[in-house]
Amino acid sequence: YIVLARSLPGVWASAPVPCPVACEGALNMDDYILDCCGSGVIGCCGAVGLVRDGGAQSFCLDCVYEDNGCDAVTLLSHVEELLAAGHRVLEEAAGGVVRCLTVGQALEAARAYAALCPPFMDSTGGREWDCSRWLTALLSCEAGRRAVGLPAAPQRVLELGAGTGDLALALGSNPGFAAALREYRVTDVEGRVGAIRARIAQRGLEGVICAAELLWGTAVDEAFDVVLVCETLHWKGDMPAEEDTIAPLAATIASACRGRPTVALLAHRERCAEREASFYAMCRRRGLATEQCTSAAGLSYAPAEPHDPGVRGRLVLMRLRDSGEACEVDEG
Numbered sequence: 001y002i003v004l005a006r007s008l009p010g011v012w013a014s015a016p017v018p019c020p021v022a023c024e025g026a027l028n029m030d031d032y033i034l035d036c037c038g039s040g041v042i043g044c045c046g047a048v049g050l051v052r053d054g055g056a057q058s059f060c061l062d063c064v065y066e067d068n069g070c071d072a073v074t075l076l077s078h079v080e081e082l083l084a085a086g087h088r089v090l091e092e093a094a095g096g097v098v099r100c101l102t103v104g105q106a107l108e109a110a111r112a113y114a115a116l117c118p119p120f121m122d123s124t125g126g127r128e129w130d131c132s133r134w135l136t137a138l139l140s141c142e143a144g145r146r147a148v149g150l151p152a153a154p155q156r157v158l159e160l161g162a163g164t165g166d167l168a169l170a171l172g173s174n175p176g177f178a179a180a181l182r183e184y185r186v187t188d189v190e191g192r193v194g195a196i197r198a199r200i201a202q203r204g205l206e207g208v209i210c211a212a213e214l215l216w217g218t219a220v221d222e223a224f225d226v227v228l229v230c231e232t233l234h235w236k237g238d239m240p241a242e243e244d245t246i247a248p249l250a251a252t253i254a255s256a257c258r259g260r261p262t263v264a265l266l267a268h269r270e271r272c273a274e275r276e277a278s279f280y281a282m283c284r285r286r287g288l289a290t291e292q293c294t295s296a297a298g299l300s301y302a303p304a305e306p307h308d309p310g311v312r313g314r315l316v317l318m319r320l321r322d323s324g325e326a327c328e329v330d331e332g
Contacts, residue, residue: 061113079110129231130303131267132163134315136170137301140177144301148293149319150263153180154225158256160214160249161232162186165196172209185224187214217248220256227256227264233276246279254286257322264288264320270313283320287327291319 059067064082065075083103101109138144142152154177159168168186171177178184186196186209196211214220220227232249253264270276280290302315 061109064110065113075114076107076110079107083107129269131231131269131315132167134302134317135167135228135230135265135267139171140174142176145177148265148317150265151225155180155182156222156224157181157184157226157228158220158224159184159186159228159230160216160252161229162188162196162211163192163231165199165211167228167230168196168209169199169203169205172205173203178208181208184209186211189213189215214252215248216245216252218252218255220252223260224256224262227253227262229253229264229266231268232266233268233271233279246275247282250279250282250286253320254283254288254327257320258287258327259322262321266318266320268316270316276316280318284323285328287323287325288320289323293317293319 061079064079067078083106138148139150145152145154157171162168165186168184172181172184186200187193188196188211190213193211193213200206200209200211229249233246253266256262257264268276283290
């Protein structure tokens with residue numbers, strides 16, 4: 001992860017030096033309490049309006065990107081503005097070692113980040129949500145997998161809208177989940193796939209996990225044991241002109257499950273019950289059975305404290321599979 005932290009007044013490192021300030025939990029700096037950002041970067045505050053508001057805050061490049069309206073075209077100039085305001089960049093290397101970057105290194109990191117993004121992209125995939133942590137804990141043990149009706153040892157897994165890839169990396173490296181795993185295919189839009197592939201390579205998991213672009217609405221022609229769908233029901237609030245994504249998402253899930261024993265597991269935090277109910281109705285019209293499996297046993301694996309920003313709706317876990325009934329035409 002790339003993290004930005006306020007520098008000492010007038011001081012810039014001319015070479016990488018140890019700098020642990022942004023990686024040791026919550027920090028109290030000038031009355032700002034800093035906690036984990038959405039990408040799980042310790043000390044990142046989830047920056048909003050940093051140049052305007054100032055303050056001794058730490059933040060990661062994911063949050064800078066979101067703060068810039070998810071605009072990769074002007075990301076570099078936005079980072080330059082932040083650097084001029086007295087912030088500096090930290091880079092977390094292998095083993096969790098954090099080093100301070102020079103201005104030039106910080107700008108190069110911003111260029112590399114921007115190159116992985118399309119000009120505009122929804123920012124909800126740039127963080128790890130509570131549901132990802134929930135599914136990681138739930139599916140890492142056989143008892144949890146059985147509790148939600150999944151195979152004890154799945155061989156082929158497809159994940160839709162993987163975002164940062166954290167769920168795939170956690171499950172793909174878990175001895176229990178990966179015991180019989182032949183392929184874990186993690187998918188998202190083109191701008192996120194490159195970063196996920198880099199993380200897969202960094203963890204040495206290329207033999208188990210592969211990343212590929214998959215746009216919702218595209219049919220899934222191959223058979224998978226499990227389809228995982230985690231926090232994909234967001235309205236793309238920072239791109240309001242875009243069409244809602246729930247209809248194409250329902251179409252892709254249905255194509256993966258219809259006529260097969262595939263089980264899809266969809267986890268999300270309840271934000272707009274009416275819209276979410278509409279999504280599940282679309283799935284049923286496409287020939288899927290929908291069953292809530294947010295059991296007490298399943299909830300026992302949920303995070304004890306919520307980390308998702310701005311909402312405290314309940315956690316929902318749904319199991320979707322072929323209903324065996326005729327599929328209606330969905331005009332949505």
